[in-house]
Amino acid sequence: MAAVLALLDLLAGEGSANRFEAVVEEARRQGVTGADLRTVERIKRLALGIQARLERRQQWSAALAALVDTASDLASPHTVEDTLKIITRRARLLLGADVSWVTLPAADDGALRLHSLDGHVTMLNTRLRLPEGAGLAAAVLAHRAPLWTSDYLTDESFRHAAELDQWIGAEGLHAVLAVPLSRGTAFAGSLHVADRSVRHFSADEIALANMLAEIGGVALSRAVYLDETLAEMSALRDRLSRAEADLADARGLTEAQGALLALALDGCAPQLLVEECHVRLRAPVLLCGPHGTTIAAAGDLSERGEAFARARKAAGVLLDPAPVLLQDGIWSVPVLAGGHPLGVLYVQAGPAPTAGTAELLRYAARVVAVLLSLQEGRGPVDGQFRDELLEDLLISVPRPRDLLQRRARRLGIGLDQPHVVVIARVEGGAQAHAVSRASTCARRLNGLQTTHESDIVLLLPGTDPGAAARTVHDELSSLPGGPPTVSGSGPVSDPGAVLHGYREAARCLDAMTALGATGTSASTHQLGFLGLLLSDHMDADRFIQSTIGAVLDYDAQRLTELIRTLDAYFDTGGSPTYAAEQLHVHPNTVARRLERIGELIGSDWQRPERALEIQLALRMSRIRRVLREHDEPAGGQDA
Incomplete structure (x- = not known):
């Protein structure tokens, strides 16, 4: 007991x-x-x-x-890495194991990789990757159930991986227990505990590891969602910051645009506008005219003068309104009005300006164009008056001459002064650009421009219609769709004569089209005898003088017989020998005279088209001489 x-x-x-x-x-x-x-x-x-x-x-x-x-520890918010570290640390302590770790699928290729090792003594596990289907982790994920082995390296019940076996051997591990680590209904990976001695895991240990894996899986899911939420919040903060910055830039851009436009509408000097651009852009600014002359400058240009000079030289003529990076961080923006270059704005804004700076550059160039246009009298009302005046000059209904001249004087144009009429015909779809370019050209030359019967008509001051036609042709040739066909006539010095000049230039333009001379420029005077036929006023004297006048003057001054030699040459079919017989001189004398004629009227005088004009001029000169000789005795008898 x-x-x-x-x-x-x-x-x-x-x-x-x-x-x-x-x-x-x-x-x-x-x-x-x-x-x-x-x-x-x-x-x-x-x-x-x-x-x-x-x-x-x-x-x-x-x-x-x-x-x-x-x-309780996992209930607090943690990152994914911190959560995995807590799981592996508690698993090793809970089961009294030597080492613990987690295997998770890699984000890039789906292979299993080791994470958050605890208790390890080597670094062979760095970026350790398990081949697909290898290792105890793959068997756990395949069976969705805990698995263990008392001696990992000697157990042949699962597929081994060489790198993992090397690390297991280096750590001296034998017994390994692996349980599935789940995230909700999906299995994310596996939790492992290992001992450095051969042992068997009891049912209680397996159950504890399994419960820890379930708790850890829930915490891991929340940590993943937390990381994703934090990443989204960070992205939203970044977007909000960018939006606030964009809003601030937009407000600053609007304020700057308003300030620049207010200065232009107040009619300020270009220097004041350029200084405002310098303040708004925080960079040196230079405004140059269309030929490179400096109009205004602001900012420290003492050290940048050479850079701006190189930029101006490299820029050339720019017709694209977008800013262009030249060199040394200098941007050029063309100042355009109706497609016509008024100058260039240069700004040293650096190699990569912000979107707001680029937009402000474009806007500043437009405001400068408005200012220069206003100062040069290129407003829309002025342009409308100019177009209407030329349209009234081209209609057949008579208008009071005094009224037309007063309207012209208000625009600074004297219709009693010599003017030429120019007509331009543009092919393709560049009509609108051509009208704008022609309007700018007319204002620059202090003339008028309008559109009449689908053609562009200009009335320009001057006496040479051919030169005026070339000027307009060169002005419009850079437009897409091919060069225009341009004709000229005149000069005219009366409002009523403008319509006649227009009709003459229109006939010249139609003749050029019929002759296949599209895309060129010419005047009625340049078309020779054809221009004589197209002209409203048959100016035979001018035709004779422009064709063989030099030869006539030479004979009159030196008492030579070059005109008789020229007549004989053409009468004999262009034979110097027969011409010499007709003139009763030596053939060498005829040859020398023909050489002198070539020196006076050009070496190409024997070309068929020139020869035809010369023969026509000779006949008209002969008829004029006969008529004058017939009138002189009668005049003497009357006297």
Whole structure:
């Protein structure tokens, strides 16, 4: 009875197993034998079993408490990496293992990689990648259930991976337990614990690892969502910051545009406008005219003068309104009015200006164009008056001459001064650009421009219609669709004569088209005898003088017979020998005279078209001489 009580005391006091055995030995020494001794031994075994179950329950309770602590720790917000580190650290401590880690699929190729190792002593695990289907992790994900091995390297029940086996051997690991790490309904990876000794994992240890993996999976899901949310919030903050910056830039751009436009509408000097551009752009600004002359400058240009000079030289004529980077961070923006260049704005804004700066550059160039146009009287009202005046000059209904001249004087044009009429015909779809360019040209030359019967008509001051036609042709040749066909006539010095000049230029233009001379420029005077036929006023004297006048003057001054020689040459079919016989001179004399004629009227005088005009001029000169000789005696008799 004393032995039983001693065993119960030991059980109540949680004594060690050897003390239980000492009580049995004491009973034997005291003479307890037979059935009584067997009862004492049975009670000992029962007491040890009860004690083992109590210890197991205590261990389980401690493990559950550790799980609760882990769950509490994971309940706080953590990043994915911090969450994985907490899981592996608690797994190693909970199971009393030497090493723990997590395997997760890689984001790039889906292969399994080791993460958040705890307790390791080597660095062979750096970026360790497991081939597809290899290792205990692949078997766990395939079976969706915990798996363990008492000695990893000797276990052939799963496929091995050389790199992982090398790391397992370097760490000295033997027993490995792997449980699936789930995220919701999906399996994200696996949780591993390992010992450096051969051992078997109990059901309680496997259950603890499994519960920890489930808790860790939930925490991992939340950490992933948290990281994604933080990334989205960061992206939203960046977008908000960019939006606020864009809004501030837009407000600044609007304010700058308003300030520049207000200065232009107030009629300020270009220097003041350029200085405002310098303040708004925070960069040196230079405004040059269409020929490179400096109109205004602002900013520190002392050290940048050479750079601006090189930029101006390299820029050339720019017709694209977009800013162009030249060199040394200098941007050029053409100042255009109706497609016509009024100058160039140069700004040293650096190699990569912001979008707001680029927009402000374009706007500044437009404001400068407005200012220069206003200062040069190129407003829309002025242009409308000019167009209407020329349209009234081209209609057949007579208008009071004094009224037309007064309207012209208001525009600074004197219709009593010599003017030429120019007509331009543009092919293709460049009509609108051509009208704008021609209007700019007319204003620049202090003339008039309008569109009449689908053609562009200009009235320009001057006496040379051919030169005026070439000027207009060169002005419009750079437009797309091919060069225009341009004709000229005149000069005219009366409002009523403008219509006649227009009709003459129109006939010249139609003749050029019929002759296949499209895309060129000419005047009625340049068309020779054809121009004589097209002219409203048959000016035979002018035709004769422009064709063989030099030869006539030479004969009159030196009393030579070059005209007779020219007549004889053409009468004999262009034969110097027969011409010499007709003139009763030596052929060498005819040859020398013909050379002199070539020097006077050009070496190409024997070309068929020139020869035809020369023969016509000779006949008209002969008829004029006969008529004058016929009138002189009559005039003398009357006298």
